Amino acid sequence: MSQTPPIDRSEAARRSQTPYITSMAAYNAMCDEAARDYECFWARHARRLLHWHRPFTKVLDETRAPFYTWFEDGQLNASYNCLDRHMESGNGDKAAIIFEADDGAVTRITYGQLFLRVCRFANGLKALGLGKGDRVVIYMPMSIEAVVAMQACARIGATHSVVFAGFSAKSLHERLADVGAVALITADEQVRGGKVLPLKSIADEALAMDGCEAVKYSIVYRRTGGQVKWAEGRDRWMDDVAAGQPDACEAEPVGAEHPLFVLYTSGSTGKPKGVQHSTGGYLLWALMTMRWTFTARSDDTFWCTADIGWVTGHTYIAYGPLAAGVTQVMFEGVPTFPNAGRFWEMIQRHKVSIFYTAPTAIRSLIKAADADEEIHPKRYDLSSLRILGTVGEPISPDVWMWYFKNIGNGHCPIVDTFWQTETGGHVIAPMPGATPSVPGSCTLPLPGIMAAIVDETGNDVPNGHGGLLVIKRPWPSMIRTVWGDPERFAKSYFPEELGGRLYLAGDGAIRDKDTGHFTITGRIDDVLNVSGHRMGTMEIESALGSHPLVAEAAVVGRPDDTTGEAICAFVVLKRPRPIGDEAARLAGELRAWVGREIGPIAKPKEIRFADNLPKTRSGKIMRRLLRSMSKGEEIAQDISTLENPSIIEQLREST
Numbered sequence: 302m303s304q305t306p307p308i309d310r311s312e313a314a315r316r317s318q319t320p321y322i323t324s325m326a327a328y329n330a331m332c333d334e335a336a337r338d339y340e341c342f343w344a345r346h347a348r349r350l351l352h353w354h355r356p357f358t359k360v361l362d363e364t365r366a367p368f369y370t371w372f373e374d375g376q377l378n379a380s381y382n383c384l385d386r387h388m389e390s391g392n393g394d395k396a397a398i399i400f401e402a403d404d405g406a407v408t409r410i411t412y413g414q415l416f417l418r419v420c421r422f423a424n425g426l427k428a429l430g431l432g433k434g435d436r437v438v439i440y441m442p443m444s445i446e447a448v449v450a451m452q453a454c455a456r457i458g459a460t461h462s463v464v465f466a467g468f469s470a471k472s473l474h475e476r477l478a479d480v481g482a483v484a485l486i487t488a489d490e491q492v493r494g495g496k497v498l499p500l501k502s503i504a505d506e507a508l509a510m511d512g513c514e515a516v517k518y519s520i521v522y523r524r525t526g527g528q529v530k531w532a533e534g535r536d537r538w539m540d541d542v543a544a545g546q547p548d549a550c551e552a553e554p555v556g557a558e559h560p561l562f563v564l565y566t567s568g569s570t571g572k573p574k575g576v577q578h579s580t581g582g583y584l585l586w587a588l589m590t591m592r593w594t595f596t597a598r599s600d601d602t603f604w605c606t607a608d609i610g611w612v613t614g615h616t617y618i619a620y621g622p623l624a625a626g627v628t629q630v631m632f633e634g635v636p637t638f639p640n641a642g643r644f645w646e647m648i649q650r651h652k653v654s655i656f657y658t659a660p661t662a663i664r665s666l667i668k669a670a671d672a673d674e675e676i677h678p679k680r681y682d683l684s685s686l687r688i689l690g691t692v693g694e695p696i697s698p699d700v701w702m703w704y705f706k707n708i709g710n711g712h713c714p715i716v717d718t719f720w721q722t723e724t725g726g727h728v729i730a731p732m733p734g735a736t737p738s739v740p741g742s743c744t745l746p747l748p749g750i751m752a753a754i755v756d757e758t759g760n761d762v763p764n765g766h767g768g769l770l771v772i773k774r775p776w777p778s779m780i781r782t783v784w785g786d787p788e789r790f791a792k793s794y795f796p797e798e799l800g801g802r803l804y805l806a807g808d809g810a811i812r813d814k815d816t817g818h819f820t821i822t823g824r825i826d827d828v829l830n831v832s833g834h835r836m837g838t839m840e841i842e843s844a845l846g847s848h849p850l851v852a853e854a855a856v857v858g859r860p861d862d863t864t865g866e867a868i869c870a871f872v873v874l875k876r877p878r879p880i881g882d883e884a885a886r887l888a889g890e891l892r893a894w895v896g897r898e899i900g901p902i903a904k905p906k907e908i909r910f911a912d913n914l915p916k917t918r919s920g921k922i923m924r925r926l927l928r929s930m931s932k933g934e935e936i937a938q939d940i941s942t943l944e945n946p947s948i949i950e951q952l953r954e955s956t
């Protein structure tokens with residue numbers, strides 16, 4: 302490691318001064334500071350927390366609103382900030398990642414080893430001709446190699462776009478084409494819950510479709526050694542790309558606004574949108590929220606159970622924990638394999654101190670613990686825990702209390718973190734030590750985040766009244782644009798109806814009358830949240846609609862005890878409405894079809910057939926009615942405007 306830059310301990314010590322928020326008064330003071338001098342507030346943190354190759358002189362530029370820029374003339378490198386800095390401060394021997402494979406095998410990698418692997422692989426990518434501005438799609442299982450791939454892209458200034466490895470060939474293809482990828486990084490196979498999924502063959506299928514001609518290389522991480530087909534010239538083993546490459550790779554300084562990544566997420570209309578994030582603002586907030594929300598310290602062992610295919614896995618696996626220099630646990634498998642005690646066993650084994658997961662996982666583990674004493678959390682030593690977190694969907698007060706009592710032993714604060722792919726990091730969340738944890742509420746905005754609730758015209762509503770959740774001022778880690786579609790960005794997030802200057806989250810919210818604490822009441826658009834996964838009803842409808850037998854389909858969400866929301870599809874076939882066994886067979890076929898078109902997470906839980914859909918006289922599908930029906934509610938709405946009232950009976954019968 303002779304190429305490691307010389308250690309400047311004084312510099313490292315200065316930077317490690319962690320701005321935690323340690324009291325309500327400190328929280329209020331921070332909020333006041335942000336309100337008084339917004340740019341100064343952010344500039345102070347950005348200067349202190351990040352290493353800049355070239356310091357910025359400009360902070361926020363609003364002249365091209367809503368295309369805001371932050372720290373625009375500054376230059377930095379995200380990988381330098383996540384790795385090199387720990388070498389400089391003498392932390393090369395500290396464990397960076399403790400990786401636990403599906404079968405329980407544990408691999409530890411230090412910051413020094415991770416740094417070397419990232420450098421060699423980054424050099425390998427450069428040797429293939431990849432560099433600044435290129436887009437690289439990553440379609441990989443949870444693995445140290447996936448983090449190496451993301452960090453290596455960041456190191457050479459390539460923009461990565463990670464696609465969740467549960468998505469189908471078609472979904473992968475759509476994203477490869479939309480982002481204009483020149484390379485794909487994948488694995489031979491993925492292993493989860495004892496099952497093997499042929500990732501490379503799915504990737505091959507995606508690459509064979511029209512529109513991916515620009516992809517020159519498919520780089521393959523050898524996870525299982527299973528059989529794969531090989532395209533000479535295009536395909537390379539990840540090991541071979543890195544082999545023989547120098548141990549040092551200068552981190553490429555990029556402008557603060559340089560796109561670090563594009564991550565696709567569902568909207569209410571059309572195809573998934575590529576959320577583009579910056580380098581400077583994004584990384585700053587990834588690091589700040591590690592400290593403010595999780596109170597991460599250098600001796601913590603942090604575990605975020607999300608997949609790197611979602612934003613949570615970006616901010617709180619690939620970037621935040623590394624930038625903060627903590628040791629983190631990374632897990633390949635699923636919470637229920639080999640049994641539903643796996644999470645608790647892993648917390649015990651690795652002495653996890655900060656644990657971050659989704660309410661949907663907790664809900665299913667509660668059921669499992671109730672059913673089997675052997676895997677009840679009380680059987681495990683969870684005393685290493687000090688902070689618990691949740692993300693992705695509302696956590697109901699009873700689930701919150703179970704988590705608090707059974708996992709946190711009644712003393713770990715729970716941080717219910719509200720945020721989105723677009724916000725880059727937490728925006729509303731408790732700050733342990735300063736603000737309270739409250740069951741059923743994500744509580745208060747982080748300092749610098751001007752969250753508010755407004756009515757349909759953009760006016761503030763008083764506490765105690767529901768409305769639209771907005772953020773009133775741009776913040777550093779916000780979405781910069783929708784890749785390739787700036788108009789869609791402006792329209793979706795800064796709608797004219799609200800005056801064009803408020804960031805519209807797409808969620809409803811309400812603030813407590815007395816405390817002002819926020820509670821998220823759910824999406825206000827046609828976006829569903831199934832097991833914490835975000836999905837557009839339109840995407841599922843068009844997947845169903847592309848089946849040769851389907852004439853028309855409408856998809857709605859209905860509450861579900863385990864998955865939060867469940868997908869319910871109403872389908873009209875091009876042939877008479879099927880009944881009995883035939884209906885069950887066709888429903889199975891359509892579910893499998895959606896699985897192939899989008900991915901297994903999009904399969905409808907329930908499919909109902911009818912001769913038509915309930916429509917108004919002007920031909921609009923009455924979705925509200927479908928929603929009530931999916932919940933089994935009595936139809937309270939006036940159906941006199943319905944073109945075809947008899948349909949209601951049919952849809953009821955088909956349950």
Ligand code: PRX
Pocket residue numbers: 566612613691692693694695696717718719720721722723743806807808821823824830833834835
């Ligand atoms: O509806 C909100 C819900 O998840 C949506 C964002 O989904 P996604 O972009 O996939 O990011 C998920 C991980 C950050 C939001 O619009 N959501 C997220 N966190 C919470 C939540 N709903 C309630 N409470 C939360 N803590």
